[in-house]
Amino acid sequence: MFTASHESIVWARTHKKSKHTFNYQAMKNGDWHEKDMIKKDAKQMRSVWSIPLTKKSEKRHGKHPTQKPEALLERIVLASTNPGDTILDPFCGSGTTGVVAVRRGRKFIGIDMDAHFLHDIAARRIDDELDILKTADTVDGAPTDADKFMADIKLEVSLARS
Numbered sequence: 793m794f795t796a797s798h799e800s801i802v803w804a805r806t807h808k809k810s811k812h813t814f815n816y817q818a819m820k821n822g823d824w825h826e827k828d829m830i831k832k833d834a835k836q837m838r839s840v841w842s843i844p845l846t847k848k849s850e851k852r853h854g855k856h857p858t859q860k861p862e863a864l865l866e867r868i869v870l871a872s873t874n875p876g877d878t879i880l881d882p883f884c885g886s887g888t889t890g891v892v893a894v895r896r897g898r899k900f901i902g903i904d905m906d907a908h909f910l911h912d913i914a915a916r917r918i919d920d921e922l923d924i925l926k927t928a929d930t931v932d933g934a935p936t937d938a939d940k941f942m943a944d945i946k947l948e949v950s951l952a953r954s
């Protein structure tokens with residue numbers, strides 16, 4: 793047998809008339825150099841991507857058997873959402889979607905049937921990403937993007953509960 797080395801991604805919508813986001817320019821002109829020999833500069837992103845396996849550093853909080861590379865989710869998130877959007881991953885596993893969502897200014901809701909994946913891996917990875925955002929953006933003690941992000945989320949949660 794050939795070694796499995798591809799994933800098929802289903803891009804679906806609930807109805808023919810449902811609106812969807814496709815960030816054409818970001819796909820065409822983004823910096824996708826990370827070892828992708830298929831993507832050519834200033835040419836539209838093709839439907840076949842070459843992305844390296846999940847990095848060791850992305851597994852620092854433990855292993856998930858089908859953890860996806862952050863580089864893969866970066867493309868999906870940047871192609872199909874805008875900053876401020878809320879992304880739901882109902883099978884979030886090690887939280888790769890959440891890590892990328894936070895990094896790219898999206899809100900994130902993650903669900904998984906396995907509490908270990910959620911608490912020990914996904915939540916820790918997302919916390920790390922929020923810490924990176926905080927240290928990267930602090931200017932003279934002003935609120936950071938991460939602080940604003942958390943404040944927005946807390947407000948939305950309290951509105952939803954009221």
Ligand SMILES: C[S@@+](CC[C@H](N)C(=O)[O-])C[C@H]1O[C@@H](n2cnc3c(N)ncnc32)[C@H](O)[C@@H]1O
Pocket residue numbers: 856858859860861882883884885886887888889903904905906909
């Ligand atoms: C393919 S993995 C997701 C991997 C994830 N994208 C990542 O990068 O780590 C699918 C996840 O869905 C979870 N899962 C499977 N069936 C589920 C269900 N019915 N409800 C909630 N979670 C489920 C599994 O525990 C597993 O962690």
